[in-house]
Amino acid sequence: MLNQDTKIYDMKLNKAIMKNKLHRTSCIEKAMQTVEFMVSISEASKIWLAGHSAGSAVAMLAGKNMAKRGNLLGSYLFNPPFVAAPTKRRHLVATCLITAALTLLIRNNQDMQHLDILFSDLSMWVPNLYIHPSDPICSGYIRYFKIREKMERHGVGRLERLAPPYSLKGLLMKAFGKDYCSEELHLIPSACVTTSCSSFLQAHGLDQWFGDDTVSDPVVHCYN
Template sequence: MICQAIQKGLGLSKPKQPESHDFKHSGLPLLTTVDWESEHYRRSIIASLVKGVYVMEDDRQNKRQGCKALGPPWWEFFDFQLLDTLIDEVDWSIFGAVYEFKPNSNNDDYPKGAPRYVVAFRGTMLNEDTAVRDILLDINVFLNNLHHRSRFGKAMEAVENMVSVKGSSNIWLAGHSLGSAIAMLVGKKMAKTGNFLVSYLFNPPFVAFLFENIGSRTVKRGIDIASRLLTHAMKNNQEKQPPEHLFKDLSQWVPNLFLHPADIICSGFIKYFELREKMQSSGCIERLATPNSLKGLLVNAFGKEFYSEDLHLIPSARVTTSCSLNAHWLGQWFTDDSVSDTKVYC
């Protein structure tokens, strides 16, 4: 996302050094023990596949081919093959990839817990060839309009085709930042058809992230009070409430979210799930608002359509957090240095 500029404005910690595209410097080559039943191992490998999409696009921009390309080690080291690349038809950049896991063992010894195929999506790249398109898509994320953009359409088509041929149990989704927004929308759409894809979403954007980081406590408290008043006002206006079955239909889809409390792009998810858990346990009326963003409440107050099936809000997730100094960077998920245990919200 537009993380660098926003972090600078809020005074958040800057990365100590640029994240290297050289696989040898990632720490991932230290993962020599293969254990697909380990959550930590799966997280590291899937993050590596997402990184591979970034590096492929960087290879393309810098015309690195053949033995000079830096992308292949990010998937080949873990016995994955590149089946296909997803190209944005607007700027012709590589924004996604389809990988197939091809272990050296035969099918009878296929590693338990391993995927057959992974569809991965990169996030924003602020390079000359990609910045304009990616930032426009970032804006569409906040406006809840990403599902109308061609990049999402192409991603959705690719996943639907894979699922129809290979079956949903064999397909995993993954993404970072903007790529996580795409993967989340794809995952939600597939879940509504009864296909619950294993999903790894690194630093997924929370639509209401700007509200979550308003500097003035007074302003923020005022908005919070206003949103609660709107929630209570809607108590007897059930036709404007989101149809409960639409939200419950997603409860069987439990994506893996990887979040950083200091990352304004994704930290809203942490507060969101903590609030849902608190309200569900207390039985308070405020729980009616937890599937909805503040933006949705305000839109409803003006009499417009309140609920959108495409909001980046979900009822269930496995949440893993990090305390890395580099709050929004994909590289923090490669190793266990700063990563916490996982908490499940259902």
């Protein structure tokens, strides 16, 4: 199904995802038009979003946009991109705390308050994420939810809740007056996560999710 034109377009789409600019692409504009039309002629409960890799990023953004309007669409996102550099868990804790501290410093900013409300509103939307721990494209979600649970257990959950809507990069650019969409695509409040223990060679593949022998039971992570 791939040809030279689609490969070039996919490269541009991947670049937009990496730079957190998917919301500015014609792809998401067309996707939103289609989803909005389907919701207008049917019930939201009858519509599912699905995608793999870059396609799951498009589906995720469409799902987030619809959830903000009160339409919670069933979403099945296979190997969705988590745009963050791989790092050790203790570094994630430090990043989370620094992000929370920066949020406290500038959260009186109107944009920050707006994002707080949006993230709380999004908590009712629980997309289904299918993640392979060895897939560098999506495995960040596993660390993302584990670190939230760990901080809850250590009694600093209230501080950690300040950080999720924002990225450290986004907050720093915002603090210095730079134009940046600090609502990162991959940051979501809630999800139902299913993992796979298939081989490393299949880590980013779609076929692995069609078998029962390597797929775990789903685990729900809720934002309170």
